Amino acid sequence: MTRSISILGATGSVGASTLDLVRRNPESWSVEALTANSNVDELAALAREFKASVAVIADESLHDVLKAALAGSDVEAATGRTALGEAAARPADIVMAAIVGCAGLAPVMAAIQEGRTVALANKEALVSAGEVMTAAVDKHGATLLPVDSEHNAIFQCLQGGKLDEVRSITLTASGGPLRLVDDLDAVTPAEAVAHPNWDMGAKISVDSATMFNKGLELIEAHHLFPVGLDKIRIVVHPQSVIHSMVEYRDGSTLAQLGPSDMRVPIASCLAYPGRMETPMNPLDLASIGELSFFSPDEDRFPATRLARQAAEAGGAAPAILNAANEIAVAAFLAGKIRFSRIALLVEAVLNASNLPPDPQSLDEVLLVDAAARRLAVEHLEKD
Numbered sequence: 001m002t003r004s005i006s007i008l009g010a011t012g013s014v015g016a017s018t019l020d021l022v023r024r025n026p027e028s029w030s031v032e033a034l035t036a037n038s039n040v041d042e043l044a045a046l047a048r049e050f051k052a053s054v055a056v057i058a059d060e061s062l063h064d065v066l067k068a069a070l071a072g073s074d075v076e077a078a079t080g081r082t083a084l085g086e087a088a089a090r091p092a093d094i095v096m097a098a099i100v101g102c103a104g105l106a107p108v109m110a111a112i113q114e115g116r117t118v119a120l121a122n123k124e125a126l127v128s129a130g131e132v133m134t135a136a137v138d139k140h141g142a143t144l145l146p147v148d149s150e151h152n153a154i155f156q157c158l159q160g161g162k163l164d165e166v167r168s169i170t171l172t173a174s175g176g177p178l179r180l181v182d183d184l185d186a187v188t189p190a191e192a193v194a195h196p197n198w199d200m201g202a203k204i205s206v207d208s209a210t211m212f213n214k215g216l217e218l219i220e221a222h223h224l225f226p227v228g229l230d231k232i233r234i235v236v237h238p239q240s241v242i243h244s245m246v247e248y249r250d251g252s253t254l255a256q257l258g259p260s261d262m263r264v265p266i267a268s269c270l271a272y273p274g275r276m277e278t279p280m281n282p283l284d285l286a287s288i289g290e291l292s293f294f295s296p297d298e299d300r301f302p303a304t305r306l307a308r309q310a311a312e313a314g315g316a317a318p319a320i321l322n323a324a325n326e327i328a329v330a331a332f333l334a335g336k337i338r339f340s341r342i343a344l345l346v347e348a349v350l351n352a353s354n355l356p357p358d359p360q361s362l363d364e365v366l367l368v369d370a371a372a373r374r375l376a377v378e379h380l381e382k383d
């Protein structure tokens, strides 16, 4: 049976891994919508290869370029943020949400409002919108399937289990490329994005280095698996073999293991509730040899502490944390601030924000996001 898929963020790392699986199973999939921000040539090439119904480029100035690149094909070309939302809302059996950052929130909500099955990689969307998103999922009968390897692992370990029988959830963290680096202020963007285990986009790679990735994942887990924040733990596991664990009240701990390749959790979402083939080699534990575990060092990497505080505060705080982090990461990647300044900036913005009332709608979340971005930029300009 052929199933249809739309991929938001098709030109990125998760987009490429998803399309790799689709390419290997051409008889199983038809591609509805593919989207990108500005990488118009790649988007057009993918849309032609996969015979997508529509290709959307978010950057409106690229409208004519996309139209020209798709001339003579059957692919509809569209541009702008409205078109992005419309593409996300098109009928599809599954929508892969793989835009990076809060920019992906409105399209994800558009898919949810149509009751779609959304494979969610775009963690910033759920972190920012929190209960606004989970309430919309319930209201519209949508389904969220977690793509993040940790949350996908937890989701798998919870199959057949009940949340009220969970004693704890443990998110594993590789610790990133800088875990053992002494002088964090001397770290360059190139060093920060060179992740030891995973090949990912630049923003999430920096988030892994600061541990904000784990902080965002803590908030993500809190919404996806509501067992209580105090029951969600983080352990550093540099080999990234165990992707996360669930401990039940009888003392049984279930873990999901696998290679550090996003095609595994993506395949789990695409085939859910079944399984599909991936090109992974069998897991060879004897050649891996040892698995090790450490407590996170929140003095050197305060991101998980800040994220837990934001999650405890609730309401607008996680959206503020996320927005400030996005601004800080962009500034670091542009060479404007030092590595350790990222967490300091996020903390300063969180402390300086007069917490607005809890956002009740997508528009209110986007207002909080915009205000926090402005504040973060002001802080950057002050120094």
Ligand code: NDP
Pocket: 008, 009, 010, 011, 012, 013, 014, 015, 035, 036, 037, 038, 039, 040, 058, 097, 098, 099, 100, 101, 103, 104, 121, 122, 123, 124, 147, 148, 149, 198, 199, 200, 201, 202, 203, 204, 262
């Ligand atoms: P990439 O940077 O590789 O790709 C991002 C995608 O989003 C690209 O298609 C990009 O288009 C598009 N995009 C960027 N900005 C905008 C915007 N303003 N409007 C519309 N589209 C935009 O990111 P990743 O694939 O690494 O990550 C995607 C999401 O998945 C993130 O939320 C990340 O945290 C999460 N994730 C990623 C993992 C990974 O292994 N990479 C693992 C787990 C989660 P363009 O190419 O034109 O810029």
